[in-house]
Amino acid sequence: MSTLTEELANTDLLWDVPQATLEFLAEHSAPRTLASGEVLLCPELENGHVYLLLTGTLTVHFGTPDSPMIRELAQGSSVGEVSIIDDTRPSAYVIAKETCRVFPIHRHLIHQLLAESNPFARNLLQMLTRWLKSNTQRIVSDRMQIWELTDQVNIDGLTGLYNRRWLDNAFPRLLTQSWKKGQALCVLMVDVDNFKSYNDDNGHLGGDRALMAMGEVLKTTVRPYDFAARYGGEEFLILLPNTSLNEGVAVAERIRHCSESKAVAYANEHSVPGITVSTPLPNITVSIGLALNQSDSVSELIAAADAQLYRAKMDGRNCVRY
Numbered sequence: 001m002s003t004l005t006e007e008l009a010n011t012d013l014l015w016d017v018p019q020a021t022l023e024f025l026a027e028h029s030a031p032r033t034l035a036s037g038e039v040l041l042c043p044e045l046e047n048g049h050v051y052l053l054l055t056g057t058l059t060v061h062f063g064t065p066d067s068p069m070i071r072e073l074a075q076g077s078s079v080g081e082v083s084i085i086d087d088t089r090p091s092a093y094v095i096a097k098e099t100c101r102v103f104p105i106h107r108h109l110i111h112q113l114l115a116e117s118n119p120f121a122r123n124l125l126q127m128l129t130r131w132l133k134s135n136t137q138r139i140v141s142d143r144m145q146i147w148e149l150t151d152q153v154n155i156d157g158l159t160g161l162y163n164r165r166w167l168d169n170a171f172p173r174l175l176t177q178s179w180k181k182g183q184a185l186c187v188l189m190v191d192v193d194n195f196k197s198y199n200d201d202n203g204h205l206g207g208d209r210a211l212m213a214m215g216e217v218l219k220t221t222v223r224p225y226d227f228a229a230r231y232g233g234e235e236f237l238i239l240l241p242n243t244s245l246n247e248g249v250a251v252a253e254r255i256r257h258c259s260e261s262k263a264v265a266y267a268n269e270h271s272v273p274g275i276t277v278s279t280p281l282p283n284i285t286v287s288i289g290l291a292l293n294q295s296d297s298v299s300e301l302i303a304a305a306d307a308q309l310y311r312a313k314m315d316g317r318n319c320v321r322y
């Protein structure tokens with residue numbers, strides 16, 4: 001067996017292919033040497049060959065040759081088969097990472113091998129299946145990353161509620177939807193009472209703990225189809241779609257009651273080695289202003305809820321006004 005046919009027999013595409021076929025290929029083509037950085041395939045040029053990688057490493061890049069590599073191909077693998085099968089230009093740049101030796105098999109020979117050699121057809125099918133699977137996995141992991149990132153940009157880091165950015169996008173859409181359907185949209189503006197003093201008495205970290213407790217209260221008191229967002233500082237906006245005034249008042253009272261009875265735990269302290277103690281901070285109270293949509297104007301609705309919140313503050317705090 002010559003060295004070249006041995007090398008061919010060790011590639012994924014020609015594994016288990018009869019010796020006579022390997023010799024036939026060795027007679028009809030010859031290895032080509034690529035210098036480091038040389039482009040083997042690119043979307044701008046037609047491709048007429050499948051290349052078996054005999055030695056070295058190739059890298060695959062989408063978009064431009066200097067974009068980050070998306071895949072590395074090791075000795076024994078092959079490239080170009082997809083553009084040969086579907087008769088299109090390559091979809092990516094394939095570049096030699098170091099000096100490489102590749103063995104080109106012309107399109108005509110590939111079609112001939114497909115028609116005549118079962119092991120070759122099976123190998124090709126397996127390679128394409130692996131390729132398809134790895135692409136699917138890449139799409140799934142990219143999508144999960146996008147979901148995570150989308151979540152991160154829309155969620156307030158301290159409270160875990162939606163943030164102002166989310167609110168600015170979602171509120172106009174929700175309001176327009178409700179307005180078009182002729183449904184009520186109830187808005188609660190929730191503000192922690194005397195929070196400046198709370199911060200002064202318990203420190204900024206203590207204040208943060210109180211806001212985290214508020215986040216938990218809001219997440220657990222609103223219904224699954226309602227939305228709770230941190231509007232800014234110690235102020236929260238709750239959107240209750242398809243909700244009447246009476247139902248909204250009931251939700252607001254529930255939030256008010258849960259807030260005053262929710263324990264605010266301070267950061268863990270280690271008083272005894274091995275035992276973790278959480279010192280409680282004073283509970284907080286909230287004032288809530290409530291308004292129903294009278295138009296599809298976000299600013300009008302916020303102003304109406306804000307006016308009711310002001311009344312709640314003026315009436316002594318820890319109460320709901322509408």
Ligand SMILES: Nc1nc2c(ncn2[C@@H]2O[C@H](COP(=O)(O)OP(=O)(O)OP(=O)(O)O)[C@@H](O)[C@H]2O)c(=O)[nH]1
Nearest residue numbers: 191192193194195196197199204207208233234313
């Ligand atoms: N710890 C902490 N404090 C914050 C945060 N955001 C805003 N604050 C503080 O919240 C306080 C809000 O105070 P004010 O707007 O004067 O209102 P208040 O003291 O709650 O008084 P009333 O609303 O009238 O009951 C300010 O001292 C802000 O510094 C935060 O993320 N963490």
